[in-house]
Amino acid sequence: MHSNSSVHPKAIKDLVDFLFNRRETVLNNWRSACEADTSLKKIAILSREEFNNLMPIMFDILEQQLLGEKPLVEPATAARAHGLHRWQKSLGLPELLKELHHLSTELFNELRLYRQLFPQSDPDLVLRAQQQIMALMNDIVSGSISKHDELQRLQAADRAASLEEALQEMYDLSRLRGDMLRTSSHDLRSGLGLSIGAASLLQLDGLSQEDRKQYSDMLNRNLAHVESMLTSLMDLARLEAGQEPIHLEDFDAAQLLNELVANAQPKAVERGVILRADGPDSLPVKTDRIKIYRIVQNLLVNALLHTPSSKDEPGMVSVSWSAENDWRWGFSVQDSGPGMPTKLMEYFHQQFRPIVEETSVLSPDEGQPVSTIPNEDHQIPAGPLLGEPGPGAEEKGEGVGLQIVKRLCELIGASMELESIEGRGTLFRIRMSMRTPDN
Numbered sequence: 001m002h003s004n005s006s007v008h009p010k011a012i013k014d015l016v017d018f019l020f021n022r023r024e025t026v027l028n029n030w031r032s033a034c035e036a037d038t039s040l041k042k043i044a045i046l047s048r049e050e051f052n053n054l055m056p057i058m059f060d061i062l063e064q065q066l067l068g069e070k071p072l073v074e075p076a077t078a079a080r081a082h083g084l085h086r087w088q089k090s091l092g093l094p095e096l097l098k099e100l101h102h103l104s105t106e107l108f109n110e111l112r113l114y115r116q117l118f119p120q121s122d123p124d125l126v127l128r129a130q131q132q133i134m135a136l137m138n139d140i141v142s143g144s145i146s147k148h149d150e151l152q153r154l155q156a157a158d159r160a161a162s163l164e165e166a167l168q169e170m171y172d173l174s175r176l177r178g179d180m181l182r183t184s185s186h187d188l189r190s191g192l193g194l195s196i197g198a199a200s201l202l203q204l205d206g207l208s209q210e211d212r213k214q215y216s217d218m219l220n221r222n223l224a225h226v227e228s229m230l231t232s233l234m235d236l237a238r239l240e241a242g243q244e245p246i247h248l249e250d251f252d253a254a255q256l257l258n259e260l261v262a263n264a265q266p267k268a269v270e271r272g273v274i275l276r277a278d279g280p281d282s283l284p285v286k287t288d289r290i291k292i293y294r295i296v297q298n299l300l301v302n303a304l305l306h307t308p309s310s311k312d313e314p315g316m317v318s319v320s321w322s323a324e325n326d327w328r329w330g331f332s333v334q335d336s337g338p339g340m341p342t343k344l345m346e347y348f349h350q351q352f353r354p355i356v357e358e359t360s361v362l363s364p365d366e367g368q369p370v371s372t373i374p375n376e377d378h379q380i381p382a383g384p385l386l387g388e389p390g391p392g393a394e395e396k397g398e399g400v401g402l403q404i405v406k407r408l409c410e411l412i413g414a415s416m417e418l419e420s421i422e423g424r425g426t427l428f429r430i431r432m433s434m435r436t437p438d439n
Contacts, residue, residue: 079143279321330431
């Protein structure tokens with residue numbers, strides 16, 4: 001085996017100059033070979049700069065090694081960086097090894113071409129160049145494999161952590177669901193107990209007309225509350241069982257929302273709440289009209305029931321709608337009520353998996369903006385969402401109703417966003433496509 005000293009320095013310089021002048025051709029031929037390889041489908045989407053990546057640096061390293069100089073960059077370090085780049089571009093290890101195989105083939109082809117063009121060249125020089133290329137390619141492959149292995153282990157660890165977190169979330173949601181159902185059962189028993197008590201009082205002899213009317217009103221009020229709770233629970237059970245078909249139709253969302261607000265005005269007047277509707281006169285959409293109706297009705301009744309009002313300080317509920325662009329629209333229900341207490345906000349964070357809404361309307365600095373993941377469904381019962389309000393009503397009844405709203409929104413591909421400031425009010429915003437796609 002001859003050392004580099006046995007090869008004339010000019011011969012080495014000539015080969016180095018040849019390979020330097022052929023760099024662009026080598027890179028182009030390398031890409032063509034990779035694109036012709038049917039197993040490397042992702043190569044075509046890479047730009048020239050992305051595909052070549054650190055190869056010019058690798059060529060510099062090869063040149064310095066041929067000249068007997070110490071490379072300015074360690075081959076393994078550059079190779080690991082190249083492996084990281086290919087990982088980020090979603091190329092797996094098999095694809096990476098194949099593309100490097102094509103590169104080494106092109107480099108050996110260049111040495112073959114050099115021998116053909118310069119037959120008088122020293123065979124030892126070409127042999128030495130082949131050995132240097134093989135050593136460099138070995139460094140590139142080893143470094144790339146090392147980086148891929150490291151990234152795969154990190155990814156596996158991350159997946160394991162994500163799975164553990166998901167299992168914990170499922171446990172937490174199951175526990176919250178149990179808490180919600182136990183609370184609902186308690187409310188139902190309380191409502192039935194009050195109804196039974198009122199019915200028993202009505203059977204007493206000697207009741208005055210005033211007392212009889214009072215007990216009759218109590219009976220009707222509590223029966224309506226029980227009916228509302230049962231309807232909500234039945235609707236939620238039907239939704240979670242997948243028994244809620246989608247009926248898409250073209251309609252004017254502005255007209256529907258105006259009608260809902262007009263129908264709710266008597267309730268608003270009764271509670272002394274100012275109810276407003278604002279939005280464009282026409283907003284043609286295609287989605288499930290009934291589900292939109294139930295969502296709005298649910299949120300609207302909920303807002304009216306939980307917005308305190310007095311003669312000096314009347315409460316306010318605002319329903320508004322708008323088109324965001326040619327393909328997306330939304331509506332919102334905002335009230336001046338007490339806002340969500342911290343405990344209930346924590347419940348929504350866990351139950352609806354919210355993300356922080358960066359464009360919070362109610363003030364992102366002092367509020368607690370919450371947005372559920374897109375495509376969450378919601379259903380709205382025909383009657384009031386929470387029944388008759390009372391102490392702690394928000395915390396007791398809101399869970400079932402908003403679970404229904406959540407499921408309905410999922411069915412029509414809508415997202416539900418929630419912003420709330422305790423003591424200032426709450427805003428629900430529903431957003432969806434102008435035309436819900438057929439499933």
